[in-house]
Amino acid sequence: MTPDVFYQLLAEAGFALSDQQKEQFETYFERLVEWNEKINLTAITEKNEVYLKHFYDSLAPILQGKITNQALNILDIGAGAGFPSLPMKILFPQLNVTIIDSLNKRINFLNLLAQDLGLTNVQFYHGRAEDFGQDKAFRGQFDIVTARAVARMQILSELTIPFLKIKGQLIALKASSAEEELDQAKNALNLLFAQVDDTINYQLPNGDDRNLTIVVKKKETPNKYPRKAGIPNKKPL
Structure with a gap:
């Protein structure tokens, strides 16, 4: 997907990019490649792969009508190089974005990237x-x-649901249908007082299969969740 095709597809979906937004995506690509050498x-x-499989793919929650341009508090878990939240932030500047990542080098990259892109x-x-x-400054605040390709739903739900306000949503971006994952995650979602609200199977313009799974938080998460670091992965709910 060339940048021009990227702009065209977004315009056809009702999101015509300004020159500034086009420059932001171009700068994002340049910084990504520069830092990837370090x-x-x-x-x-x-380039065409980045625009398709990172930028366009990250915009799925917007293109599928699940996120609108308002001052929503969005947390991106394990965002790596900023996907999916920073492409969404470029398209919808009103979003308030927080990223948590376990590798400090990636956080350093994101801080410099945000400066270069002029993001607030x-x-x-x-x-x-x-x-x-388990931190009150973060728990129940979003x-x-x-989360994009972070973990299976059985694990991901414990890592994400505690951060949500009641009626808040987990939007999981997956590479393929999540049916089997959701079946395995039933117990975890019950324990966390959350339930699947929607699951959308769709394709990227090149035909690659993708899935969005939307989970809604129904009640306050029990205090014991999330468990200590590493346990959700070793002993899924």
Whole structure:
């Protein structure tokens, strides 16, 4: 997907980019490739692939009508090089974005990237989701948590649901249908007082299968969740 095709598809979907937004995406691509030579951010560095598989793919929650341009508090868990939240922030500047990532080098990249892109109302934190999930400054504070190819839903739900306000949504971006994952995650979602609200199967313009799973928080998360760092992965609910 060339940048011009990227702009065209967004315009057809009702999101015509300004010159500033086009420059932001171009700068994002340039910084991603530069930094990828120093630290491992992505295996995808060819320009057309970045625009398709990182930028366009990250905008799925917007293109599927699940996020609107308002001052929502969005937390992105394990965002790596900023996906999906920073492309969404470029498209919808009113979003308030927080990223938690376990690797400090990636946080350093994101801080410099945000400066270069001129982004405001973005915060980046180094650490584990399990630890931040027990911090009152973060727990129950977010309208939406996004996670792109982070973990199976059985694990991901424990890492993300505690951050949500009641009626807040987890939006999980997956590479394929999540039916089997959701079946395995039933117990975890029950324990966390959350339930699946929607699951959307769709395709990228090149035909690659993708899935969005939306989970809604129904009640306050029990205090014992999330458990200590590493346990959700070793002993899923």
